[in-house]
Amino acid sequence: MRAQHLDKTYVVAGKTLPVLEDFSLIVPTDTITALVGPSGCGKTTFLRLVGELEQPDRGSITKNGKEEGPISYLFQEPRLLPWHTVLANVELVLRPFGADHHERTAKAMEFIELVGLADYAKFKPEQLSGGMRQRVAIARAFAYPGRMMLLDEPFQSLDSSLRWSLVKAFLRLWEADKRTTVYVTHDVQEAVLMADTVIRLSSRPMRIIERHDIDTPRNDRSLGDPAFIALQAAFYT
């Protein structure tokens, strides 16, 4: 995915707010690119442009054949339909892709099992904890045949042990079904554990400060590894 010379300005209460100015970024196919930057720097805006929820004022986003099409999005909140069960929430997003009810249910169940919620398929979101709800959202994102994945700080609101278990659940599913992924976060540790490329961003208007490609296989990464500590330190300076 190639974003070139993007401009995006918002007008808030009569004031113009330039969020993106001539922003360009290349995200290699079937990799995870993490965007790390301070809150309000324009990361979410960038995701919304990639997700075609909004149009840039200038510039273009080009996707290759494998990336063109529907998009799986993980939000900061789970965004589940509260009146539907866990199963129905996942099954619903498969409807536009046909198949009969049984096939869809089977596929939805498969992903619900993969995130460890098989026993909760008939529960309503309100009966689940925050972490479980976010797992359902992960199952939905992977069940949905999105050609790209956009993640907007989906693990941020959870406590740390829960966060790592969700990160692991996410990576397990992702390794089995790789899709070009843009992952927005302000957590450097999460970024270095998950991403193939970590990009450090400035505050508004957003610019790339530096780009780190991480070659270590994801399974061998550990936050205690000196190389990773150095990398994290670089981000905090």
Place this chain on the structure above:
Amino acid sequence: MMLLGIWQVGATLLDASVILPTPAETFRALARLLSRPPLALQVMATVGRAIRSFLIIFAVGTALGILAGYARPVHAFLQPLLVICKATPVMSVILLAFIWFSSGTVPLFSAFLMGFPVMFVQVEQGVRLISPQLHEMTVLYGFSSRMRLFHLVIPSLTPSIITGAKASLSMVWKVVIAAEVLTVPRYGVGSRMQMAQVNLETAEVLAWTLVAIFLTAVGDMLFLAILKLPKHIRAARASMKEMMR
């Protein structure tokens, strides 16, 4: 019970059944009404009008409410009409309608004009409360308009629809009967009330009033029962499944 006591004492003190008949007289009148043959016809005429106007209000109010919630022009077009509707006295609506329509249609029309704004405003405000985040999710996950309607809009609106339906239902009974009193269609609780009043049969007026109260109460109960229906069906289905195992 206490109300009955006060009524009895008041009626005894006044000692004029034209002004305030005793409860006993009223219940005798009620018994007379209930045993007179066209009773079912009278009651069913009123019930039929109430149900029809309620269903029309429900359908039109919900549909236009959703439309106006999403489309500013529809809102802008309906807003002044709504203000007029709300400000017009019930009686002038009925009198005007009587000039325009036959006596059987007047109750329907008047009930619609009175009940529709209540339903409409509830639904329209409900649309504003639909979560923009969930809406965005349905856009990203490729929901069709139909799917969005059935899985986001209608479930989100259910509380508003219920509130609006409840309020307009209790209004419908009153307006329908009031319109019947003024226009005296051939059959109807309101028509009978008017006849009794003309003949100074106060006990009968009160008896018909009791019938009207009873109808309203039964209507509310039925409405609540219908609301609980899906829950019962689900429970029954679940226990059926248990038994099959």
